[in-house]
Amino acid sequence: MDGKKRKTAVLTMAAVLSAMIIASPLAVTAQETALAAPAITRDGNVQKETAPAIRLPENLRAKAGTALKDVALPEPWTWADGSTVIPAETAEYPARLCVDDTTYDYSKVEGYNAGGGGSYVERMVAVTAEAAKATNPVKGKPRGLPGDPPTTYAVGDIEINADNFPDAEFQNYIRNNFDNGDGKLSAAEIDAITRIDVHGETGIKSLTGIEHFTALETLMCTNTGIGSLDVSHNEKLTFLSCGDNASLTSLTVEGAAALTDLNCANTGIGSLDVSSNMKLENLYCPNTPSLTSLTVEGATALTYLYCANTGIGSLDVSSNKKLMTLRCENNASLTSLTVEGAEALIKLWCYNTGIGSLDVSSNKKLENMDCGNTTSLTNLKVEGAEALSFLDCDNTGIGSLDVSRNPNLTELDCSKNASLTSLTVEGAEALTELYCANTGIGSLDVSHNEKLKYLSCSDNASLTSLTVEGAEALIKLWCYNTGIGSLDVSSNKKLENMDCGNTTSLTNLKVEGAAALSFLDCDNTGIGSLDVSSNQDLVSLNCENNASLTNLKVEGAEALKSLRCFNTGIGSLDVSRNTELTYLNCSNNPLAYLNIGTNTNLNVDSTGLKPVEVTVPSDRFQMADKFAGIDAGAVDNTTVQGAVYDKTSGTMSNYHAGGQITYTYHCGTSSSGEVTIEVTLKITLESTITRTYTVEEKAPSGGVKDSDNNHDGTKTDKKAAQTDDPANVGVLAAMILLSAGCMFVLIRKKGQKK
Structure with missing residues (x-):
């Protein structure tokens, strides 16, 4: 038989059969x-x-x-x-x-x-x-009334009784759906039975007798009470659904050569072997924790395999060349997964498993992969998966990730990887979404990712450098709670949503050119000034808890509806031109004035204002000189304490060093009516030093030579030195003492010449 080829022989049989059912065998x-x-x-x-x-x-x-x-x-x-x-x-x-x-x-x-x-x-x-x-009748068991002649059956008839169908409920189903009323199934009736549907019939505990239905193509027996199922004799069976049977512990499908679809999800089976089911295309066996052994190697036609949430420890689909979808997620016991030979694989979900390494570099057609929530995964290779468009590898143990050779990758989620210190995305030209929050990366450059729309790199304390200038399509940027020191989004014309808050290291923020910006959160940073006057589409601004923020400009943000700027260092705020504003919280700020104009839709919270520290001359000052933009007429002079206020000129006078000036400021009209704030100015006087010195010089005639200013031979120079620097005060004092010493020496020498 050497060199035999696998061939099919058409068998020609001549048979002589005789059969007789009587009391004898x-x-x-x-x-x-x-x-x-x-x-x-x-x-x-x-x-x-x-x-x-x-x-x-x-x-x-x-x-x-x-x-x-x-x-x-x-x-x-x-x-x-x-x-x-x-x-x-x-x-x-x-x-x-x-x-x-x-x-x-x-x-x-x-x-x-x-x-x-x-x-x-x-x-x-x-x-x-x-x-x-064949023509002789076969005598069966008596039935009917006593004395009735026994019922006769033709060769091939199957009596619907407990011998053939032990389960009474299944027996009733057969009788009610397929029997013509004679209590038996003829060969013709059996040939006509291609579908059996007993799903939801919880009273059925056994399907014994199913082997009689040789023409059966579809069997639906989900949510019943069966404990075992053997369809090895149903060789024409193509579709079997026996899922949702917690009591089902044994399933035999080896002989079902025509089987294409098998659903045995949510059962109690312990093993499943479909290696002989060469026509099987779809296998669905998830949510079966008792399943510890799954053999699919010989199922060469398999295209879809769903075996999530089972007890399997290993899975090898390298011989399943037609497999397109594999879902084996939520298998904590799965420690070994081999997919290298699955050439047609398009979708692979193996997240929340126990695998330690995964290599999909040879899966050229792979488009969608999720291996996240697998903390045991320390080695991931995706470089050769050229068709890969979606990759989720969050919460794993990988230390580096390079997707520069994945030109079709559009979405990458590698967040929650504390061990990830190196991320390379420059070559991923199709990338539109990148999520790399809560990792260990120190720098990130997306300037070459021109199609990138969404970037989340927040919660990265080690991230000190972020470059987004070339990401022209960027719409959403979340980089809060990082270590970056500066951020420039002025060239990101399509940027709509940005959160860079909780980044105390951030001291420089430029948003002027981000014309589409509608949401900005920059709370709890180190910025000293913020100008959003050119961001005309800005709707929401949160810059609260910025102690170093002393200058805030919002006048041109015409669409602004919500402004949260409490607990900062700003001394004045004018939102009178922000007519769309409906919510303002500027409490706990050292405000000298607040101007809201007339906005009956605005809700204002301006409570708990801090004192305003101001340095002024010793006698008087104008409010406009110290607080640019203040409306002198809005200061209620009847409420001023600690000074005298001239409402016409806007001048404060008659105050003293270390004292306080308090007044009520009329801010405008809000939804609750007229808004006023109580302002406290904490006064510090400007320093003033007067220097007086005299220089005497004898005239040649023995008289005293007049100085330029006085006729008594003395010269007086009075200068007011306004300074807050103690060092300068010391220098001036030294100059006075030096001048006095020079005058003493000069007079003494003149006296000696007499």
């Missing part, structure tokens, strides 16, 4: 020879086969109801499985007989024969029953 006599005959191919050509003649066993005897595999075989025949007989002399050409194993109806026999390797190809084989025996 059933006798089955078979005398036939299976000969190789010309095979007719699909194109009509005749192909000669070389399979040897096979003589089937003779004189088989068994009781009615005995399973075919339990029928004793004469020498040299043996059962290979429940329906395959192997002749000793030609073991490489087994003959498979698929018959009714309860009534032994041989009116239909299917022969399988192929060249070695245990492969079978189905062929219908015509068998002629012995005429004399």
Whole structure:
């Protein structure tokens, strides 16, 4: 048989069968020879086969109801499985007989024969029953009233009783749906049964008898009470749904050669082997924690495999060349996953598992992969997965990630990876979404990612450098709670949403050119000034808790509706031109004035204002000189304490150093009516020092030479030195002492010349 090719032989059988059901055992006599005959191919050509003649066993005897595999075989025949007989002399050409194993109806026999390797190809084989025996009635069990004649059945009939269908509920289903009322299933009736649907019939505990339905194509038995299911004899079965059966602990599908779809999700099975189901395309077995062994290697037609939330420890799909979707997520016990040979793989979800490494570099068609929430994963290779467009590897143990060779990648989530210190995205030209928050990266440059729309790199304390200038399509930027020192988004014309708050290291923020900016959160930073006057689309601004922020400009932000600027260092605020503003919180600020204009839709919180520290001359000052933009007329002079206020000129006078000036300021009209604030100015006087010194010089005649200013021979120079620097005060004092010393020496020398 060397060099044999796998070929299919069409078997021609001449058979003489006799069967009789009486009180004695059933006798089955078979005398036939299976000969190789010309095979007719699909194109009509005749192909000669070389399979040897096979003589089937003779004189088989068994009781009615005995399973075919339990029928004793004469020498040299043996059962290979429940329906395959192997002749000793030609073991490489087994003959498979698929018959009714309860009534032994041989009116239909299917022969399988192929060249070695245990492969079978189905062929219908015509068998002629012995005429004399076939026409005689077969006596069955009595039924009906006493004295009635016994019911008779033709050869091939299956009585609907407890012997054939032990489960009473299933028996009733068969009787109500397929029986014509005679209490039996004829061969014609069995041939017509292609679909059985008992889903939701929780009273059914067993489907024993399902093997009689040789024409069955669809079996729906979800949410029943069955404990085991064997469809190995249902060779035409293509669709099986037996999920949602917690009591189902045993499932046998090996002989269901035509099976294409199998759903056994949410059951209690412990193992599943579909290696012989070569036509199986879709396997759905998730939510089965008891499933610890899954074998799919031989299921070469498999395209969809969903085995999430099971107890399997390893999975190898390298031989499943047609597999397109694999979902094995939520398998904590899964520590080994091999996908390298799955050439057609498009979608791979293996998140929340126990795998330690994953290499998809050879999966050229892979588009969607999620391996996140797998803290054991320390090694991930994606470089060769050129079609990859979605990658989620968040919350893993990887230390570096390079997607520069994934040109079709559009979305990347590698956040929550504390060990991730290196991230390279420059070559990912199609990238539109990048989530790398809460990692260990120190710098990030997306200037080459021109299609990037969403960037989240927040909660990265080690991130000190962020470059976004070239990301022209950027719409959303979240970089809060990082270590960056400056941020320039002036060139990001499409940027709409930005949060850079909780970044105390941030001292320089430029947003002037971000024309589309509508949401800005920059609270709790180190910025000293903020100008959003050119951000005309800005709707919401949060710059609260910025102690160093002393200058805030919002006048041109015409669309602004919400402004939160409490607990900062700003001394004045004018929102009179922000007519769309509906919410303002400027409390706990050292405000000298607040101007809201007339805005009846505005809700204002301006409570708990801090004192305003101001340095002024010793006698008087104008409010406008110290607080640019203040409305002198809005200061209520009747409420001024600690000074005298001239409302006409806006001048404060009659105050003293270290004192306080308090007044009420009329801010405008809000939704609750007129708004006023209580202002406290904490006064510090400007420093003033007067220097007076005299220089005397004797005239040549012995008199005293007049100075330029005085006629008494003295020169007086009075200068007011206004300074807050103690060092300057010391210098001036030293100059006065030096001048006095010079005058003393000069007078003494003049006196000695007399």
